[in-house]
Every structure is written in structure tokens, then in C-alpha cells.
Amino acid sequence: MLDVLLASLLSPVVLAFVLGALAVVVKSDLEIPAPLYKTLSIYLLLAIGLKGGVALSTTPMAEVAGPVGAAFALGILTPILAYGLLRRLGRMDRTNAAALAAHYGSVSAVTFIAAQSVAAFAGTPSEGFMPALVAVLEVPAIVVALLIAYARGERAGSWREALMEVATGQSIILLVGGMTIGWIAGEEGTASVSPFFVGGFQGALTLFLLDMGMTAARRLRDLRDVGAFLIGFGIGMPIINGALGVWAGQMVGLSVGGAAVLGAMVSSASFIAAPAAIRVGLPEANPAYYLTAALGITLPFNLTLGIPLYLTLAGWLA
């Protein structure tokens, strides 16, 4: 456990996240320009899409089918689980419970990428086709959560629009688009772009996590608004989902690294695709809840303790 924890905590990407948080704590005038944030997220999504597509082009479908099925199942299951917990234990109203369920059922690409690089850093790289699972995991949970919400009375938002929002959201477009390009162009076709998309990847991720650290720290200030239960949920839910993910990963025959990364994916809370969809589909839900929980609590937890935990779990189960 400890060595994995260290391997993770001492990797540049995680240290950059911590540095970003510190910069906010000491009220530094450091600012990541918004266009840089956007550029990095476009780059990272396209890059993992490309990598995944190239990997898919050389992986027998049979090998991918199991993990894809598992990811899909977890994308249906986890939002229901989250909704139940929030309603029963948290006594949270339907709207906000559904909104949070969408976020915790969906996936955070950053957490996935960080997990992937920490797993590699720890000597247990994950399967090349993992990015495909991100795409599979992103959508269903949001659909399920909206179904739950709309099944219960009038809604201010639009159900169709919300689905369009997810389906055509930048993360799906870039991930699936990147995968298609990678899959079509294949290993040699993408060779010319790999210095940019592969070589530069870890460095760009470092800058991105510096920014995420700042965003997370700013969100932390809103903790008082969200209450003790949500804080507990923001840590407990990822542990449960992470364990589920690791276990499922093992079941479908993923490597230790692969199972751990799947765990990290399932445990993570979306803060790009889900918020966009929820603002459209459930505008009456309070963003202070889902954004603070996803960005201020679950993201930092996963980047620091969560990922090593899932790696260790995967090691034990193996």
C-alpha cells in the first residue's frame, strides 16, 4: 500500500495538483488563463481518444467486450446506488439526489488519465483500450439519473436537450472522434502526430492538474454550504464505486493496472459532461452541491488517496 501511495503522491502530476491547491491557499496571483484550461482539456481528450483508438485497432474485439460490458453495467448501477444512498441516508430531495447521481455515475476524464499515469508510474500499466471505457461509462449514468428525475413529476428543464447535450458534448465528440481517427489511421498513420499527442501528454497533464488543484481548492471554500453528509458522501461513494470497479475489472480479466484504473473511473465524479447536461436537464438542482462534491471533495480524494487505494485493492484481488 505505502509504496504505491508514495509512487502516486510523488508523481509530478499529483504534486502539480497539490501545488495548484497551495497557490490558492496562499492567495497567489498565479492564474491559469481560461483558454489554456480549455486547450488542455481538448488536447487531453483528443489524445486519450487517439491512443485508445490505435489500441483498439490492434485488439481483438473479444478482449474488449467484457470490460465494455462491465463499464456499461456499472454506468447503470452506480447512479441508482448513489440516488438510493442520497435519498435514504442523506434525506436529500429528489432533484439534487438525481443530479448528484448523474455526476457520480458518470466519469471524470482527468481522474482516469491520472489513474492511468499513476498505474504506469507504479509499474502496472493498464490496457491500451481503457479510453474506450471512458466513453462507455460517461453517458448511461446521466441518462439513468434523468430518467429517475423525470419519472417523478414536472421538470423545468428539457429531457431531450439534456441527452443531446451529453451525446454531442465536447468530451464525447473528442473522445469518440479521437478514437475513430486513431482506429482508422492506426499505429503508423498516427506516428507523425505522436510526438505531440503522446510525447507531450504527461507534461500537458501536469499543467492541467496544476489548474485543477486551483479549481478544487477554490471549491473547498464552499464546503460549509454543502453540509457534513455530502462531505462524507464525496469520500464514501468513490470508495464504494472504486471497489466495485476494481472487482468488476478483475471479473472481466483486466490486468491489475486495468482493474485499478477502471476502479478510479467508476469512483470518479464527472465535472464536465454531467454538469453541462444537468444544467440543461435539471436546472432546478443546486450546482453548489454537485460541483463542490465532485471538484472539491471527490477529485482531490481520488488524486491523492483514492487511486493508490484502488491500485492496492487490485493488487490484493489479483
Place this chain on the structure above:
Amino acid sequence: MLDVLLASLLSPVVLAFVLGALAVVVKSDLEIPAPLYKTLSIYLLLAIGLKGGVALSTTPMAEVAGPVGAAFALGILTPILAYGLLRRLGRMDRTNAAALAAHYGSVSAVTFIAAQSVAAFAGTPSEGFMPALVAVLEVPAIVVALLIAYARGERAGSWREALMEVATGQSIILLVGGMTIGWIAGEEGTASVSPFFVGGFQGALTLFLLDMGMTAARRLRDLRDVGAFLIGFGIGMPIINGALGVWAGQMVGLSVGGAAVLGAMVSSASFIAAPAAIRVGLPEANPAYYLTAALGITLPFNLTLGIPLYLTLAGWLA
């Protein structure tokens, strides 16, 4: 033909262009921040300038003289040809005919770069000094077109200002500036910057074409405003100019790849230098015409069918 077409259509850069267009068609919320667009165009222009300069520093002038002469001649000839066609066949007024002539006589750096990388991708790389031809090809056509327009009565714009605009425009500054730097610093002087400017080039181009695909698709919506003739012109003119360019390239002894790339350059319609100059020199011309034709019709045509066509032509003539 077909294999070249595939080689071209299946290259990541072209696929990225298609992906960008698709994103607009499905109304994705994907957005390339404007500063990224500017950054990429600065990077690409400087990079091709540097590469060209380094190549020039090791190429005997005799070898370059022919192609430079050909490019210059084509820069004078093609705007006159375009103006004639637009006036006679298109019955277009003088102002807009001259504005379009400036655009189709000048060159689109993106098309040049894409052609260069597709040619290399297809196994027939072009000469290293080609970027010099971009600089040579960019200016004359705009001057000629302005001459034609100003030769015919009062103008709202300023002729001098327009020339200054081209001469000091960012594309000339970065291209010529980059070439000078590359030429002075030479192979080893630029070695330290080549991971950035050479290694990253194809990847940056992919991002740029993603953005161009979105811009082109948005322009396509204005097609109805421009009428059938302009659509025909936007496809016919590049074919004619492309053929001229390939043929001239062969005459002056360029390789198959070189002739094809020269063809692509001559066929392309400028949408950075020319619009800037025309807004100043011929403000009364309607941008809906030249921007839609250059960006919405000719750019997509060249990136998908044009470039493979010129490559095939060059193959036949060789």
C-alpha cells in the same frame, strides 16, 4: 488515384478536419478558444518558415530560382484568369470579382501544409524549400487584383494601406521572419528548437484542422447567400489553378510531391492575408462571397479531393 485518395483521406489531419465539421453539424458545444486558433496559426507559420529557411540554407539558389519564378508568374496569372472568369461567366460586378481574384490568386498556408504532409504521407515528399514559394505566391495576386480594381474608378478603401497590410501582415512577417531565422541559424542552430517546431508540427496541425473544419462547416451555412455560380467557381477554379500549378511544377523540375504541393498552393484560396488586405483595400466588396467561397467551398474541396487529385496529376505528368 484511389490509394492516394485514401492515403489523404485517412491521414489524421484530414480526419480531424472532418471531425471538426461534424462537431458543428451535430451542434456540439465543442469550442476551440480563439487564442488557441491564433496561437496555432502563429506556430504553424513560424514553423514552416523555419523549416523552409533551414532548407534554403543548404539548397543551391539555382535549384530554387525556377520554382520561385514559376510561383511568381502564377501569382500574376491566376488572379487575372479568375477575374476574367468571374466577370465573363459569372457576370459579377468588378469589385467582388477583384476581391475574389485576390483570394484565389493568393495562397492558403493551411492548404499548403496539409498538402505537404499528405504528400509525405503518400510517400512522395516535397522539396524542403517549398515554404519559400508560399511567401512568393502570397503577395503578387493581391497586388494585381487591387490594380485591376483601382484601375476602374473611385474606391472607398486605400490602395497604399492595403499593400502595407499584406506586406506587414502576420503571415508574411512570420513566414519570411521564420525563413530568415532558419536560414541564418541553419541546421544545427535550429536543432534545439526542432523538438518544438518540427516534432510538434503534425500534432498542432491536427488541432488546427479540427478548428478549420468547424469554421468551414459554419461557413457552409451561408452557401445559399452566394449562389450556384460561386459554388461552381469554388470547385472549378482550384482544379484549373491546381492543374496549372502541377504542370508548372513539372516544367521547373520539381519532384512529384513538389509539383503536387505547388498545385495545391496555386489552387488554394487565401483566407488570412487576402481578406485582411481586401477589407482595407476594397471594403465595399462583400465578404460573404470571398470568405464563404474560400473557407466553405475551396478549403474543404482541396483538403479532401483536391490534394489527392493534384498528387495523382503530378504522378501522371512525371
Place this chain on the structure above:
Amino acid sequence: MLDVLLASLLSPVVLAFVLGALAVVVKSDLEIPAPLYKTLSIYLLLAIGLKGGVALSTTPMAEVAGPVGAAFALGILTPILAYGLLRRLGRMDRTNAAALAAHYGSVSAVTFIAAQSVAAFAGTPSEGFMPALVAVLEVPAIVVALLIAYARGERAGSWREALMEVATGQSIILLVGGMTIGWIAGEEGTASVSPFFVGGFQGALTLFLLDMGMTAARRLRDLRDVGAFLIGFGIGMPIINGALGVWAGQMVGLSVGGAAVLGAMVSSASFIAAPAAIRVGLPEANPAYYLTAALGITLPFNLTLGIPLYLTLAGWLA
């Protein structure tokens, strides 16, 4: 001397600076988007921090102690020297003298980076731990200058705030933060990010200097506002400080490249950390003085003639 001068003047980074200045002179429409400028400065500061940290992790403290001590001492001495000259020779009022002293006592990261790469370019690379000296050199001078100013009567600004401003300014955060990350992660821990932070460094620097050239040239226009003395000061002060730095570098056993780079650091005038602190601590000081002197005079001087001069000096003293 001459060969070093050429090696420096003909390096891509310096040529890019000249190109940027030319673009402004010819009134080109070339514009470096502000977010790109910010992105590059974040990248460069983090990158030199990382490199420095990795170097520190493998350097015996004893070896670093001397240079660090020298840098610290120079950070105390040079602002006092500058203040004296400005008061005695320049007959400048206390406020503006103190403000300028802060700038010339502190350091310009760009000048450091340029010196480092020119030194390497000239075949006399500097020690890997030099970035640590930038961090050491940045703060003291600003503190000393504020002490001098506040020791003399009422002030409009806030002394404490100004110190916080420096201590938490982006350059310190990124430099020290980057060094810490590099020091913790070490050689192999940072291997995955080095294509981005090491490979891309010189190229990013080229773009940054293109922008700096434009900023410097714009500043030059304000020369008339600052008067002859300040122009002389902007050239004389760096020569004096540079000589001091080179000499001190030799004393503490730095290599020729190291001593030259220390000279360049000491000679340089800060234009990021110092202005930020002075706006807060001495708002009544006139920015036209310190910004024009630092950016319009000293930066261009150092990038063109200064750095080769310090390299030559270091060669002689060696």
C-alpha cells in the same frame, strides 16, 4: 568576444526577439494573444523550476551553498548600489529611485533563460542548479528597496501586502514549486514529463521572446518620457551588476557558463515580480520609469550585447 557575440546574436531565441521588435516597427498586425503570453511564462517558470529541482536532487549541498550565498549577497547589495546612483547621479526622488532599485536588484527570468541557452549554445553550459539562484535573487532586492522607501516617511501603499505579493507571486510559486516537484520526483520521476518541459523548452522560449521583442519595442516608444539619464542607467547599471555577478560567480567556483549566467541574472531588471510588488507597495512611483527602463532598455541590451559581454568577461576571468 566576436564569436560569442555572433553565437548569441544568431541563436533562434535572440533572432525571434529581433523579429518581434521588427514586427512592431513595421506596424505589423501580428499579435501574440495575451493568454499565450501567460501560458508561456507559466510554462517557462515551471520548466526551469523542474530542471533546477532535478539538478539539486543530485548536487551536493556544499556545491550549491557558495553560489546561493553569492546570489543572496548580490540581492542585498545591488538595490542599495542602484538607489545610491539614482539619488546621487540621477537626482531622482526617493520613491522612484527605490522603485527602480527594486527592479534592478531583482532578476528577470527571461534574461536568465536566454543567458542559459546562449551559454549552452556557445559551448559553455551553466550549472544545472542555476534556477535555484533565480529564486534566491528575486526576493531580497525588493525587500531592501521597500525598506529604504518606507524608512523615509508616509507611504500610500502597504508594506506587508507588497511582501506577500512577492512571496506568493506566480514566479516564486512556479519556480519554487517546480523545484520542489523536480527535487522530490527526481530524474526518473520527471522522465515522463521531460519531452514536454525539456524537449519543448527552447521552442517555447523562441515564441516567448518573439512576444518580448514586441513588448520591448512598444516600450521603446516611451523613451522620450524617461530622459537621457534613465537611458544611460538602463545600460550602465546592467554592465556594472553583470560584472559584479560574473566576478562573484568566479569567486564561488562557478564554471565559465555559470558565472556568465549569474552575471546576466544580476544585471537583469525584473519586470514581472518587481512591478507587481511595487504597484502594491509604492503605487506613487511612476511605472513609466521602471517599466520602460527594464523592458525597453535593459532587456534588449542584455539579450543582444549584455549576455555575450558577460560570457566574454567570464572567459577572461577564468
Place this chain on the structure above:
Amino acid sequence: MQTVPHRLVTIIAERHLRDKLVDAVHRLGATGHTLTDVAGEGSRNAGGGRITGANIKLETIVAPAVAEGIAEHVAERYFQHHSVIVYVQ
């Protein structure tokens, strides 16, 4: 543009409402509009800052009657659940 009396309507809203609002103002009679990227805080703060794309400012110069219509439309349609403000000058 200066001849007839006109009103400047300013709408500040979460980014994802941009296209809807642009369509709405043109549908309600605007002949043009200007968009600016802004950041902000208000009573609701529904915006998640840069994560959800900050805010946009939509300005349109229209006839008084049109201004009325736009302000009403925005108030009705968006005030309850969205981060939006509108004012007419």
C-alpha cells in the same frame, strides 16, 4: 442607428444559454447583437466558473418595445432556475 430612440438591452447569463438567448433576441426583433466573455458572481451562482464556461454578456440595441419583450422573455423563461440577469438602458 442614432436617429430613432433605441434601448440597450444587456443580458448576463451562464454560457450554455448563449445560443438560446441569441436566437430569442433575434426572434423578438433584434437586428444584431454583441457577445462578450465575462465572469461573475450573483445571488445564485449557478455557474461553475470556468468548468462550465463562465458567463456571457449579450448586448443588443433595439426599439423600446422590443427591449420590453426581451426583458420579459428572459425573466419568465430563465429567472427562476438559471443564473441570468437582464437590464435595459
Place this chain on the structure above:
Amino acid sequence: MQTVPHRLVTIIAERHLRDKLVDAVHRLGATGHTLTDVAGEGSRNAGGGRITGANIKLETIVAPAVAEGIAEHVAERYFQHHSVIVYVQ
């Protein structure tokens, strides 16, 4: 700044007119100006969006007479062929 009556003149124009307009307003008596990057659509749409650099918004606070002068200058010089609007508040 607040003491004497002043007018806020706002000009929205294609980017390439920026420097000319800045010079003009200062020549016509402005003592300062503020520039903002904006995007927009209007009756002419001469701007090619990001390709030609979107639009800029130029704001200047001036004496009423100066405001008049600026509005007239812009109208005369640019309305016919350029994407420009100006309004005084």
C-alpha cells in the same frame, strides 16, 4: 471624472479598424479609452469571425461635444462599407 457631465461613447467595429478608431477618438478629444474583445452579428456582418479577428468594443468617456464629434466621424467615415456601430450614453 464624475464632476462635469460626460458621455460614454461605445463603438463596436471589425478588429482591423481598432488602431484607426483609437487614434481618431484621441484626435477628436478623448483623454482615454477602453478596449474589449467581443464577437457579434449585425446587418452587414462584414467581419469574418475569428478568421478576421472578430470585433472590438471601444469605449471612451468624453465631454458631450466630443461625443458628438466622434459619433459623426465614425458614421461618415465607416458606416457605408464597414461593420461598425456607435452609440452614445
Place this chain on the structure above:
Amino acid sequence: MQTVPHRLVTIIAERHLRDKLVDAVHRLGATGHTLTDVAGEGSRNAGGGRITGANIKLETIVAPAVAEGIAEHVAERYFQHHSVIVYVQ
């Protein structure tokens, strides 16, 4: 928002004053604010352009009394030594 009479207070200032000004307007009674990145020139030009981060425009819609208070605060606290302007509409 439209019911009671309100004033739009606009402050343009050097970037480093941003957080102080935001705190001040809220302390003085504002319930929200909008920030825009701008560039500009004025009589002082204390800003060092992009080097020191250009300028920011801070807009807040407040009750007339609050507007008074903000304008006074800014004038007193910042006019003498900083690049700041404020106007109320």
C-alpha cells in the same frame, strides 16, 4: 431586478486591484458583480499592459445609495495613485 430603480456602477482598474475592488463593492452593499478583461489607456497609464495584466472592468448593479458609496470609496482610496476610473449610469 428591473422593479426598483437601480444604478449600473462601472469600475475600470489595474488588474491587481481586482480582488480588493470586488470585496469592497460587496462590503458596500452589492449583491453581485460582473468582471471583464479589458485593455486601455488613460491619463495615468499606470498599468504595464499585458506585463502587469492589463485592466479589468468591474460592473455592479446596485441601489442608488450603494452606487454613491462605491464611487466615493473608489475615488478616495484609489484615484490618487492608481489607474482607476469609475462611472455610474
